[in-house]
Amino acid sequence: MQQRRQLDQVYTNRKLLNGQLDTPKWWLPTVSVLGVLVLIGVAVISVMINKGLGVTGLARPVYWGLFITTFVFWVGISHAGIMISAILRLTQAEWRRPVTRAAELLTVFSLLTALVFPLIHAGRPWRIAYWIMPYDISRGIYPNIRSPLIMDPVAISTYLTGSTLFLYIALLPDLGNLRDRTTGWKNALYTVLALGWRGNPRQWKMQTVGGILLSALMLPIFVSVHSIVSWDFAIASAVEGWHSTIFAPYFVIGAVHSGVSAVVTMMALMRWLWKWDDFIRPEHFDALARLLIVVATGWLGFTFLELTFALYGQDAPEIALREMQMFQWPWNMLFIIFFLTAYAIPVPMWLFKRVRTNIALMFWTSILVNVGMWLERFLIIVPGLARRTPFVYTWEAYRPSPVEWTIFIWSFCWVTFLMLLFSRFFPLVPLFEAKESQVFTDDVMIGRAKVPAIVREAD
Amino acid sequence: MTTAEFGSHNWGMVVDVDKCIGCNACVIACQAENNIPINTQDRVERARSISWIRVERYWEGDFPDAKARFIPIMCQHCENAPCEPVCPVYATYHNSEGNNVQVYNRCVGTRYCANACPYIVRFFNYWEPVWPESLRNHLNPDVTVRSRGIMEKCSFCVHRIRRGSRQARSEGHEVVDGAIQTACSTACPTSALNFGNFNDPNSKVSKMKEDQRHYTLLDQFATDPNVIYLAKIDADKKVGAGEAATHG
Numbered sequence: 235m236q237q238r239r240q241l242d243q244v245y246t247n248r249k250l251l252n253g254q255l256d257t258p259k260w261w262l263p264t265v266s267v268l269g270v271l272v273l274i275g276v277a278v279i280s281v282m283i284n285k286g287l288g289v290t291g292l293a294r295p296v297y298w299g300l301f302i303t304t305f306v307f308w309v310g311i312s313h314a315g316i317m318i319s320a321i322l323r324l325t326q327a328e329w330r331r332p333v334t335r336a337a338e339l340l341t342v343f344s345l346l347t348a349l350v351f352p353l354i355h356a357g358r359p360w361r362i363a364y365w366i367m368p369y370d371i372s373r374g375i376y377p378n379i380r381s382p383l384i385m386d387p388v389a390i391s392t393y394l395t396g397s398t399l400f401l402y403i404a405l406l407p408d409l410g411n412l413r414d415r416t417t418g419w420k421n422a423l424y425t426v427l428a429l430g431w432r433g434n435p436r437q438w439k440m441q442t443v444g445g446i447l448l449s450a451l452m453l454p455i456f457v458s459v460h461s462i463v464s465w466d467f468a469i470a471s472a473v474e475g476w477h478s479t480i481f482a483p484y485f486v487i488g489a490v491h492s493g494v495s496a497v498v499t500m501m502a503l504m505r506w507l508w509k510w511d512d513f514i515r516p517e518h519f520d521a522l523a524r525l526l527i528v529v530a531t532g533w534l535g536f537t538f539l540e541l542t543f544a545l546y547g548q549d550a551p552e553i554a555l556r557e558m559q560m561f562q563w564p565w566n567m568l569f570i571i572f573f574l575t576a577y578a579i580p581v582p583m584w585l586f587k588r589v590r591t592n593i594a595l596m597f598w599t600s601i602l603v604n605v606g607m608w609l610e611r612f613l614i615i616v617p618g619l620a621r622r623t624p625f626v627y628t629w630e631a632y633r634p635s636p637v638e639w640t641i642f643i644w645s646f647c648w649v650t651f652l653m654l655l656f657s658r659f660f661p662l663v664p665l666f667e668a669k670e671s672q673v674f675t676d677d678v679m680i681g682r683a684k685v686p687a688i689v690r691e692a693d
Numbered sequence: 694m695t696t697a698e699f700g701s702h703n704w705g706m707v708v709d710v711d712k713c714i715g716c717n718a719c720v721i722a723c724q725a726e727n728n729i730p731i732n733t734q735d736r737v738e739r740a741r742s743i744s745w746i747r748v749e750r751y752w753e754g755d756f757p758d759a760k761a762r763f764i765p766i767m768c769q770h771c772e773n774a775p776c777e778p779v780c781p782v783y784a785t786y787h788n789s790e791g792n793n794v795q796v797y798n799r800c801v802g803t804r805y806c807a808n809a810c811p812y813i814v815r816f817f818n819y820w821e822p823v824w825p826e827s828l829r830n831h832l833n834p835d836v837t838v839r840s841r842g843i844m845e846k847c848s849f850c851v852h853r854i855r856r857g858s859r860q861a862r863s864e865g866h867e868v869v870d871g872a873i874q875t876a877c878s879t880a881c882p883t884s885a886l887n888f889g890n891f892n893d894p895n896s897k898v899s900k901m902k903e904d905q906r907h908y909t910l911l912d913q914f915a916t917d918p919n920v921i922y923l924a925k926i927d928a929d930k931k932v933g934a935g936e937a938a939t940h941g
Contacts, residue, residue: 286841287802288819293740295813297804357802357817357842376783383781383803472775472811472914619808624911625766627749628813630740 241512241672247411250665252508253657254412260507261658268651275644279350282637283359289637296619296632301355302466304642306611307492308348308649309390309463310485311604314493315341315397316456319404320449328674329521331667332513335404336504337497339662341397343652344496345390347645352386354641382465389455389462396452403444406431407666423659460489467614474555475618480543484536491526491533491576492607495600498522500653502597504662513663516591523590530581530603551621559617568609576606702858702868703791703892704849705919706878707901708765711926712885715763719746722880723767726850728836730822743816745847746877762925765886767877768793768814768847769910769918776806776815784844791891791919792849800843807844811911815846849888850875870896891919 252258282289292299318337322330353362377384410431413424431437461482467473468481478484498519505514544552560569580599583589590596616632623629634642656662723729723746732742746767753760770793776785777793784800787793807815821841824832832838835852839845857873870889878886889898898921906924909917 286820287817288741288841292804292817292819294816295740295807297807297817352803355803357800357804357844358840359801361801378778378781378783380778381781381805383779383805466805469779470775470809472809472911623811623813624751625749625813626751627747627766628740 241668243669246513246665246668246672247415249510249512250661250663250668251412251415253661254659255415257658258508261654265651265654265658268647268654271647272644272651275641275647278637278640278644279354282641283354287355287357289635291633291635291638293630293632295623295628295630296616298355298615298619299632300612300634300638300642301351303608303612303615304645305348305351305355306463306485306615307604307608308344308351308645309460310489310492310607310611311344311496312341312348312393312397312493313456313460313486313489314344314497315339315400316393316452317490317494318497319400320452320456323445323449324453327521328671329518331671332510332518332663333497333501333522334667335401335664336500336662338397338401338404339653339656340493340496340500340649342394342401343649343656345394345397346652347649349387349390349394350645352383382462382469385462386466389459393452393455393459396448396455400445400448400452403441403448404664404667405660406441407433407438408661408664411665412661457486460485467618473618474544474549474552474621475559475614478540478543480536480540484533484540487529487533487536488607488610491529492604494522494526494529495580495603495607498526498596498600499604502593502600505593508657508662510663513668516593519593519596520587520590523584523596526603527581527584530577534577534581551623555617555621558621559613565613565617568613572606572609572613574606575602576610701790701892702854702890703919704854704873705770705791705889705891705898705902705921706767706849706875707887707889707898707907707921707923709885709887709901709923710762710764711906711923712883713748713763713765714883714885715748716882717748718880718882719765719877719886720744720748722876723847725831726833726836726876727848728822728832728838730818731824731828741817741819743818743845745814745816745845760927764922765877766812766814766910767920768849769812769916769920770847770849771916771918773915773917775809775811775914775916779805779809781805790854792851792854793846794848794851795844795846797837797839797843797845802842802844804844811914811916815844817844818842 248255253261290299290301315338318330319334323334353359356362379385406428409424409428410433413421413428413431416424464481464485467476468478470476501514501518501522504510541556544556559565580602583595583599589599620630620632653662724732724744727745729743729745732744736742746765748763749766750761750763753762770791772787772791774785774787774793777787780786781803782799782801784796785793785806786796802817804817807813807817818839818841822838833852835856853875854873857868861868861872868890870893873888875886875888878884878888887898887901889896891899891902893899901923902921904923906926907921908924909921
């Protein structure tokens with residue numbers, strides 16, 4: 235397994251800072267096209283706020299549709315960062331190193347995107363300050379803390395704050411590096427951002443301790459964020475497909491499944507776009523795919539448990555809902571696609587090492603997972619509401635309108651746009667992590683064979 | 694609203710399904726009383742019509758012995774309402790008189806309450822309400838015209854309750870049973886809809902709800918509604934409180 239080359243520091247610096255110091259040719263056209271798409275999306279959102287939610291496809295009884303599905307999807311994606319950078323850091327998984335920053339970045343940007351959806355899907359977004367901002371307690375109007383919709387902004391903003399701090403602390407050494415290699419206004423910018431980073435032992439120690447502390451502090455958030463999001467649904471006692479006590483762990487593990495897959499997608503893109511073959515290597519894909527097999531299978535277990543719990547009660551409306559979800563057009567088609575893409579196609583493929591180390595195959599299978607995971611949320615939220623209640627008055631289907639689809643696509647363009655914009659000014663692969671892994675790994679002679687191994691000082 | 698010197702109120706309704714002839718007079722009366730936007734064909738087809746009270750059709754029995762039935766359904770003003778705990782801004786809550794009230798000013802339109810409600814009696818304003826020029830002066834000045842982006846639902850004609858209580862208090866006596874009526878109960882030609890105070894053991898509704906035909910809708914959700922139904926009397930069938938379960 236000699237995929238790793240011994241890289242000198244100059245090469246590492248030049249290669250990993252090529253986004254900032256030597257911008258690739260494709261960057262400007264791509265960002266411009268994405269920028270136009272983002273502007274179109276913003277215009278559509280403005281029209282929707284101006285005209286009202288009548289422009290969506292929402293109708294009684296499906297009051298939540300594509301927007302809330304996409305909200306849950308992006309919160310799910312955001313679990314990538316905490317999984318990769320916090321848990322793998324605490325468990326000292328060496329292969330996490332090149333992807334920590336990109337994963338954390340994905341967390342921050344996907345949370346920012348996720349937050350948009352509950353806000354724009356409200357009937358009066360301009361009154362939203364009422365709901366999530368500090369309250370006008372002088373008038374005695376308190377928030378209803380029984381509502382999961384109050385817990386949502388609390389959980390997500392905590393997560394966003396933690397992730398941003400985490401990202402920033404990890405960025406400090408690289409900012410110092412950039413400061414020393416730039417001139418003019420860029421130099422001034424990096425000087426301010428680097429907070430006087432010199433790289434002396436005390437600063438390194440503080441940076442490391444800060445990172446570990448933040449990792450530990452963020453672990454509870456790892457459990458809480460998607461649990462709270464799941465309670466948006468689980469608390470509704472009268473909606474058969476939603477009212478389930480298993481939703482919290484089920485949503486969390488599903489989020490890890492989709493989040494880690496998104497990291498794989500992003501790693502493949504980074505390897506192709508910036509030609510970082512020396513840093514993002516097949517062995518990293520291999521390790522992530524192994525992790526994904528475990529996570530995906532755990533998630534599948536929860537999927538079956540959820541179904542079992544639902545059917546165990548022998549409750550007629552619950553059985554009717556499951557029948558609709560799985561066997562009635564068009565839900566049955568979506569259900570089949572969901573099951574194939576979220577588990578049945580990618581996971582058996584990952585069992586083969588040839589697939590795990592094939593970057594193109596990993597890219598496409600990880601995209602499949604996220605198609606499936608988006609459909610999973612859709613299949614929980616919409617059929618749950620569109621179920622046939624005893625009241626024929628409400629028997630209606632839901633078809634998302636072009637406005638909703640545009641805003642859905644906008645969210646993807648927006649996240650990509652932000653990532654590319656970030657890549658222009660800050661390195662996507664942490665330089666110090668790449669160098670540290672060079673120091674920690676060494677070739678150890680075992681008999682006559684040269685084997686790469688992790689060398690770590692006992693600390 | 695009520696003070697100790699006057700009796701407490703728990704407003705509720707008893708609906709005698711046996712008396713209901715399905716004439717929809719209650720629906721029209723409610724529409725006029727509460728400034729409900731006109732349900733155009735387009736809105737009905739898109740399932741965005743607003744109707745605080747509706748006459749729901751349902752089938753009883755299996756084909757070929759099925760019987761077409763109908764039942765008026767409005768907000769059940771549940772004591773244990775699923776819509777109340779989910780609202781982040783307390784736009785819907787239970788007041789001291791047993792009503793589930795909607796505060797339009799607070800509502801931000803998350804529509805969470807509508808998802809939680811098993812009776813589907815909460816309605817969202819997708820557009821700004823528009824009335825034809827000829828109807829502009831027909832709006833009821835006692836009732837707020839709801840802007841777009843907020844939820845609305847049956848209020849048990851809360852403005853009539855307020856006016857009635859105020860008048861009784863100024864005259865120095867308790868609200869006389871039957872003095873306060875909702876628009877739908879006033880319009881009902883067969884007295885199928887009866888409005889009154891459940892806290893007064895001698896009120897008409899308190900006596901009616903003791904009828905052995907009484908039941909509540911969807912009692913499996915344990916919402917404890919303040920709207921009590923009296924089952925349809927079927928000559929061929931023995932009636933009981935289990936009617937709700939077979940309905941639909």
